[in-house]
Amino acid sequence: MKTIGEPIFSTEKFDVSTVWLRKRRRRNRSSNFKILLKYTRLYCEYSSLVGCRYLVESGRNWLERIVWIVIHATSLVFLIFIVLEVYKQYKTTPVLTVLETDHYPATLLHFPAVAICTINRISQQSAHEIANEVFNTNVSKLSLDEITGLFHEFGAMYDTDFNTNAERIKILQEMFTKAYGQFDVAQMMKRLTPKCSDILIKCKFSGRTRDCSKLFSFRKTQDGFCCTFNYAREQDDLPVQVSSIVLL
Incomplete structure (x- = not known):
């Protein structure tokens, strides 16, 4: 208590x-x-x-x-x-951009040409393959790495601001002429550019999955060799117009 x-x-x-x-x-x-x-x-x-x-x-x-x-x-x-x-x-609904107007329906428009070009314009794998071919012909005393290093001069074919070396380009031209009999710049750039099978994984057209190699063609464009679709021009190279001057 x-x-x-x-x-x-x-x-x-x-x-x-x-x-x-x-x-x-x-x-x-x-x-x-x-x-x-x-x-x-x-x-x-x-x-x-x-x-x-x-x-x-x-x-x-x-x-x-x-x-x-x-x-x-x-x-x-x-x-x-x-x-x-x-x-x-x-x-749920895809976004569609239509160019149809009241004066000209979109159904009468021609399907545009499509060109897919890679940022990497020269494939390292292709450069090593061509360098091995040239090295095995024994047309130059340069090593394999030195021949591969000369391929950087091909960047001048795409970039006008590329710092080119005239002497290195001359060595390239003589080396390829001895190895292949001629120096075809277009064919060489075509071999060096990554192919469509390397850059295209899956293609769909009109809602169905298609073979990319059947839809796209590897052709020359204003940006070099690219994967083209619906390309209307028949030849990749424009005809050279030779003008004659008549002296009176």
């Missing part, structure tokens, strides 16, 4: 630090909420959205504020619904 005047002690532990942390968290939450409320009010005051400033404008009664809140909430719900519907249509 407890006698009168006997001090009463609690057996529960009292952690002062826990109470202090709780009070600090409440103050932080209250401070963050006030900051959020402050910047939300500033946004509504200076926003160009219709009716947004009416939510915080002085002199407005609460009924009018509630009406504007309901209007904004309803608009947001409809906006989210429209965006979801558009996104669903985008995922």
Whole structure:
């Protein structure tokens, strides 16, 4: 039994630090909420959205504020619904670009020519193969690596800003002339360019999977040798026009 005047002690532990942390968290939450409320009010005051400033404008009664809140909430719900519907249509329906006009239907347009060209214009594997062929003919005293290094000069065939070395090009020309009997630049670039089978993995046309080698042809274009489809020109090389001058 407890006698009168006997001090009463609690057996529960009292952690002062826990109470202090709780009070600090409440103050932080209250401070963050006030900051959020402050910047939300500033946004509504200076926003160009219709009716947004009416939510915080002085002199407005609460009924009018509630009406504007309901209007904004309803608009947001409809906006989210429209965006979801558009996104669903985008995922299920492919995007089509049609050039059809009221004056000329797209059904009468000719299918355009398509050319797929690689960024890597010279295949390292093909360069090593040709370098081995030239090296095995013993037409040059250069090593295999030195012959392969000369192939960098072929970059001048594509890039006009390429720093070419006239002496190295002359060595290339003499070496290939001795090895193959002639130096055909077009045929050499055709051999060095990556083939269609190396760059095309899967082809679909008119909704069906097709053999890429039957759809695309490896032909010369203005960007070098590329994989072409529906290429109308009969010859890859344009005929050379020789003009004669008649002196009177």
